[in-house]
Amino acid sequence: MTSILKVNNIQSSASNAAVTIASSGALTIPQAVTFSGTVTGDNNGLELVSSSTTTQTGLTNLQITLPTTDDFHELHLIVRGFKSETATNNYWGLTLGDAGGSAINTGAAYKYMGIYGYSNGSSHGVTHNPEVTGGTYGRISAHFPGDGSDDTETVDMDIKIKHSNKSDRYTRINVMTGFEKRHTDAYITTNFVGMIRNAAEVNANINLFVTGNSAFTSYGYGLYKVKS
Amino acid sequence: MTKYKLLDGKKVEMTSTEIKEMEDFAKAIAAGKADDDLQTLRNIRNNLLSETDYMGLSDITMSSKWKTYRQELRDITKTFKSMGDKDFKFPTKPE
Numbered sequence: 122m123t124s125i126l127k128v129n130n131i132q133s134s135a136s137n138a139a140v141t142i143a144s145s146g147a148l149t150i151p152q153a154v155t156f157s158g159t160v161t162g163d164n165n166g167l168e169l170v171s172s173s174t175t176t177q178t179g180l181t182n183l184q185i186t187l188p189t190t191d192d193f194h195e196l197h198l199i200v201r202g203f204k205s206e207t208a209t210n211n212y213w214g215l216t217l218g219d220a221g222g223s224a225i226n227t228g229a230a231y232k233y234m235g236i237y238g239y240s241n242g243s244s245h246g247v248t249h250n251p252e253v254t255g256g257t258y259g260r261i262s263a264h265f266p267g268d269g270s271d272d273t274e275t276v277d278m279d280i281k282i283k284h285s286n287k288s289d290r291y292t293r294i295n296v297m298t299g300f301e302k303r304h305t306d307a308y309i310t311t312n313f314v315g316m317i318r319n320a321a322e323v324n325a326n327i328n329l330f331v332t333g334n335s336a337f338t339s340y341g342y343g344l345y346k347v348k349s
Numbered sequence: 350m351t352k353y354k355l356l357d358g359k360k361v362e363m364t365s366t367e368i369k370e371m372e373d374f375a376k377a378i379a380a381g382k383a384d385d386d387l388q389t390l391r392n393i394r395n396n397l398l399s400e401t402d403y404m405g406l407s408d409i410t411m412s413s414k415w416k417t418y419r420q421e422l423r424d425i426t427k428t429f430k431s432m433g434d435k436d437f438k439f440p441t442k443p444e
Contacts, residue, residue, distance in 0.1 A: 173358035181363065181371055182354035210433030212385070214378070239393065243442070246396035250389070257377045263389055265433055305433055332378045334371055339355055 165348065170196070172343040178206065179336050183329040185344055189220065189286045193346035196285065198327070200278035202340030204269035208304040211333040213261040213276070217285065217292060217318050220325040229255030233316035237263040241307045250314070258332070259316045261296050266331060268304040269338065276301035278329075285324040292318045386431035393432075397439060398422050414443035 132139035141149045160168075170188055183203075187196065203213065216231070235250035250263040267274020277299040284290035298312040318324070331337050352363045352371070363371070401419060404411040421440035429437045 171357045173355065175358075177353075177355050177360045179353050180355050180360070181352040181368075184354050184356050186357050210386070210431065211382070216374075244397060244400075244439075246393065246400075248392040248396055250392075256381070257374070260385070263392075306438070308432075330371075332375065332382070334352075334375045342358075 167197075168193070168346040168348060170344040170346055172341070173339065174201075174341045176338060176340050178338045180339055181330065181334050181336060183339055183342070184218075184326050185342070186326050187217075187282070187285050187324055187344075188346060189323050189325065191286055193286075193348050194283075195347045196282040197345045197347055198278075198280040198282065199343045199345075200280065200329070200339075201342060202275050202277050202338075203266075203329070204275040204338040204340070205266040205304075205331050206269060206336045206338060208268040209331060209333055209335040210265050210305070211331050211335060212263075213266060213278075213298070214258040214330055214332050215261060215280075215294070215296075215316075216258050216328045217324040218326040218328065219322050228257065230318050230320050231256050231259040231316060232319055233259055233314050235260065235263055235312055235314035237310050237312040239264070239308050239310045241309070250312075255319065259294065259296075259314070259318070260332075261314055261329075262298060262301070262310070262312050264301075264308060264310045265303045265305055266337075267302050270304070273300070273302040273309070274304060275340075280327075282327070285327075287321070288323050289321050291321060292324055294318070383430060386433065387426065390429065390432050391426065394422050394425055394439070412443070418443055 128142065130139040130141050138151045140151070143149070171185060185198070231252065232255055233250075233252050236247060237250060238247050239245065248263075250260065252260065261278070262276075266276065269275055279297045279299075281295045283293045285292045294316040296312070296314045296316065298310075300309060300311055302309050352368050353360050354363050354367070355361075398419060401415060403409065404415055418440050425439065431437070
């Protein structure tokens with residue numbers, strides 16, 4: 122036999138603030154909610170796939186497994202910070218990997234159109250960074266990275282990935298990088314890059330790195346499914 | 350040499366196969382890097398030139414200092430191929 126406890130309010134014995142229950146069943150919760158477990162079900166908006174909150178040094182690649190299910194609109198990858206550990210005249214880049222295939226899927230597969238703003242204090246401008254015929258990797262930054270000699274020489278990224286789980290669509294990626302001073306001079310840059318991997322394949326992972334295999338530090342990341 | 354990757358948040362040692370894959374990949378990227386570097390230099394040089402294009406209008410007389418500045422901008426790719434080249438800097442704008 123199922124028991125039903127009928128009440129209109131649930132209240133802490135140490136407080137007057139109560140959770141109220143309307144006749145419709147709607148809950149009103151007057152304070153912040155702390156979940157101790159994973160939130161599941163429809164309408165929960167974001168679902169954490171994987172994350173790291175620790176600082177890790179001496180990395181050649183940051184590889185994140187991508188979900189291949191079909192229960193999200195897009196993936197949102199938040200890079201909390203990267204720092205090249207040396208003064209290198211290379212670029213931040215990304216590749217995608219196929220399920221069961223190479224982790225760094227290259228070939229003339231990546232097409233992108235980047236726009237970047239720059240300033241050296243006296244000269245400022247906006248210019249472009251296109252690769253529209255297909256390159257071996259997706260170039261995220263138009264300028265050389267900082268070397269982390271101070272916090273302006275680090276970079277954060279906001280990456281949105283669509284159709285990586287579709288075998289009949291090209292994967293589309295939008296990358297925004299934050300304020301970054303490069304190591305060679307006073308130039309500050311910020312980038313926006315629209316990119317596709319023009320192969321209709323399910324992608325198993327994403328890889329972020331400095332071209333030339335320079336070691337870098339990760340300050341952590343979070344990968345989320347954006348759901349209905 | 351030991352190399353590491355961050356795999357789903359965990360720092361792991363890369364296998365010899367993975368290291369070779371990354372090294373081969375780096376070589377493939379390096380093959381096209383000179384073009385990327387030169388294009389980036391040209392993009393910013395062109396922006397700097399366009400900032401002073403108005404000086405070429407018929408009702409403005411361009412001073413010799415500005416003519417020299419603009420010519421040095423045009424010629425910069427004869428000396429430098431990358432903004433990472435030793436001693437690279439754009440010419441200083443006249444006062």
